[in-house]
Amino acid sequence: MNWRLAMPELAKSCRVIVPDMLGFGYSQRSADGHYSPERWVAQALGLMDALGLAQADVVGNSFGGALALMLAIQRPQRIRRLVLMGAAGVDFELTSGLDAVWGYEPSMDNMRRIMDVFAFDHTRITEDIVRSRFEASIQPGAQEAFAAMFPAPRQRWVQALASPEEAIRAIPHETLIIHGREDKVIPLSNSLRLCELIPRAQLHVYGRCGHWTQIEHAGRFARLVRDFLTEQ
Incomplete structure (x- = not known):
């Protein structure tokens, strides 16, 4: 679970809600097999409504960063502050790493290769981590759902997750952008471009860090985000 280290630290000063988006993790699968950014954004808004949250701080990682951007653009009044970490959301050339992640097919060897793509420090990839993620990926319906989200050719899904640059320029929120070098x-x-586009953005880049900022620099990440969300 990507947020297992950050959650308890952030929960010391914030209420932390970590949903599985439709089709991911242990959430329900789409009854019609259809997945889209529009449906995921609607789910996020529906969750906020169900919890009675008129406004919230939103932290989006990777694919979730693209959804956080869409949420801030479409419903700016529902967002107080925005954190984007290793975020998609602008157009870029599909990386071999992302292509491998989206094309994952369940096996222990494939999961181990995917974990190596995520982390800069491969010593963090223990057999327990690989096994737990592999077992999650073979839950009933999990692979069918994941395969339906980003089928090849995959460059189109990068573009589907990208918001128009003029809309990103209009985002009014204080925004913290974080990326592993x-x-x-x-x-x-991506993060350099987002920092250029969002008027009230700040950017923090961690060296010796891959796509797992919240794991590889867990303490620094939690302090940075907590300070940003709680500053006066």
Whole structure:
């Protein structure tokens, strides 16, 4: 679970809600087999409504960063502050790492290769981590759902997750952008571009870090995000 280290630290000063999006993790699968950014954004808004949250801080990682951008653009009044970490959301050339992640087919060897793509420090990839993620990927319906989300050719899904640059320029929120310098999944250039586009953005780049900022620099990440969300 990508947020297992960050959640308890952030929960010391914030209410933390970590949903599985439709089709991911242990969430329900789409009854009609259809997945789209529009449906995921609607789910996020529906969750906020169900919990009685008129406004929230939103932290989006990777694919979730693209959804966080869409949410901020479509419903700016529902967002207080925005955190984007290794975020998609602008157009870029599909990386071999992202292509491998989206094309994952269940096996222990394939999961081990995917984990190596995510992390800069491969010593963090223990057999327990590989096995737990592999077992999650073979839950009933999990692979069928994942395969339906981003079938080849996959460049089109990068574009489907991208928001128009003029809409990104209009985002009014204080925004913290975080990226791992050695990220092989989402290029650092994405965050550089987002920092250029969003008027009230700040950017923090971690060296010796892949796509797992919240794991590889867990303490620093939690302090940075907590300070950003709680500053006056």
